[in-house]
Amino acid sequence: MTQDKLIGPGKTFLINTLSNQSILAILALLAVLAIVFIVLRLKRFRNNMPLHIVRVSIAFFSLYLTGKLLSQFIELHDISIVTPKEINFLFLVAIVALAIRECFLFADHFRRHLENTGKNATSAQIITRVIKIVCAISILLMFGEQFGLSFAGLLTFGGIGGIAIGLAGRDILSNLFSGIMIYFDRPFNIGDWIRSPDRNIEGTVLEIGWRTTKIMTFQNRPLYVPNYIFSTICVENPGRTRNWRIKTSIGILCEDVDKIKVIVGQIRDMLKKNDNIDQSQTLLVNFNQIGDFSLNILVYCFTKTTVWSEWLQIQEDVYLEIINIVQKNGSDLAYPTRKVFLEQMAKQ
Structure with a gap:
């Protein structure tokens, strides 16, 4: 073998x-x-x-x-x-x-x-x-x-595919071109805080995609908005404001009418000395209304910062200073009251 x-x-x-x-x-x-x-x-x-x-x-x-x-x-x-x-x-x-x-x-x-x-x-x-x-x-x-x-x-x-996409994917093309227009028009950028008065849309822009824009709401929920939506609604971009406004109305007790002028002047001086208030912008402190139970003072000014947390802190400091000024002048903030006058009847 x-x-x-x-x-x-x-x-x-x-x-x-x-x-x-x-x-x-x-x-x-x-x-x-x-x-x-x-x-x-x-x-x-x-x-x-x-x-x-x-x-x-x-x-x-x-x-x-x-x-x-x-x-x-x-x-x-x-x-x-x-x-x-x-x-x-x-x-x-x-x-x-x-x-x-x-x-x-x-x-x-x-x-x-x-x-x-x-x-x-x-x-x-x-x-x-x-x-x-x-x-x-x-x-x-x-x-x-x-x-x-x-x-x-x-x-x-590519030509045949373009025709097919044009017929079958109009929404896709609409979102694509809207995304391109967002890039060129720049109504907002990544990181901007935006909101729309027309839709329930508000938050920080995280990503601008080809089809959708990703927004993180203030509830920490991601919101995906088709790009074509932005061509049909108004978009407000608070992040691009140069100053943030403080506007309020202070009600003083009606019986303290003689103290109004002093209080208004001290509030105005306080705001003019505040380093966080932009003096180049409109600054108004005026007695502007006689209410049913209060004498109202308008306070209107702008902060230098555009950061929300910093603005809140500055607004809080301004409000506390206003309350302090009112109380130092022997007055107080008004609240709805009703006075009842009883006429003593003559003794029979």
Whole structure:
């Protein structure tokens, strides 16, 4: 009995196939895949741009070399399970996916750079999204022929797709163009506090997307508003006000009419000496109304700050000072009262 018969036909085929050359090819393939995995997992390369470029270059070259080695191995040993063309296609998909991923990472890194250098967050976000779209389209056009799509075919597909989207996705297009108009008109930016008198919309803008704008309400609930809504409603942006107003009416007891002039003058002087009040804006303190049970003093001024918490604190200090002035002058704040006069009847 021969050696082939003792070993068996299946094992003989395996021994003949795994020659020294094929073993070296498999080892090289595993080594390249290990290099790709290790390089992609090294996070310390991500914070250094030159090293990051080297890392990405190694990953691209390793994927390309792996695809070539695997294709040659399959072609050399006539493996019928998968063809070299299919292997090349799979690795091409991996290369394209890696290229798009790196472009997106670069765009995000560029956005953070813009924000750190003082660029408006809304502008940085729009620029980043435009970069991502341009990169993705460029990569697809660049490798389109490798997937069996010609440049003319891609343009034709884009035209037909545009017509289909125009017919079936009018709301999507409406939101998209409204989002673009929000960017150019700039009624608000990311971080602004906005509200609408037409709708129950109020909160801080967190994100301006292609389709919706994300707003965080003061109840800490995210509110997603379709962009086209902003083209049909009025939007108030309190965050862009240069000053915040303090306006109130102080009611003094009617019997203290002789003290009104002194109280008004002291309140006016107090506001003029307050460093938190903007003296370049309108400042009014006047006795302006005789009420049913009080003598009313109008207080009208503007703070320098536009921060809500600071404005509340300044308003509180002003109110306490006003109460102190009223009480120092021997008067008090009025409240609804009714006086009953009883006429004593003459004794019979």
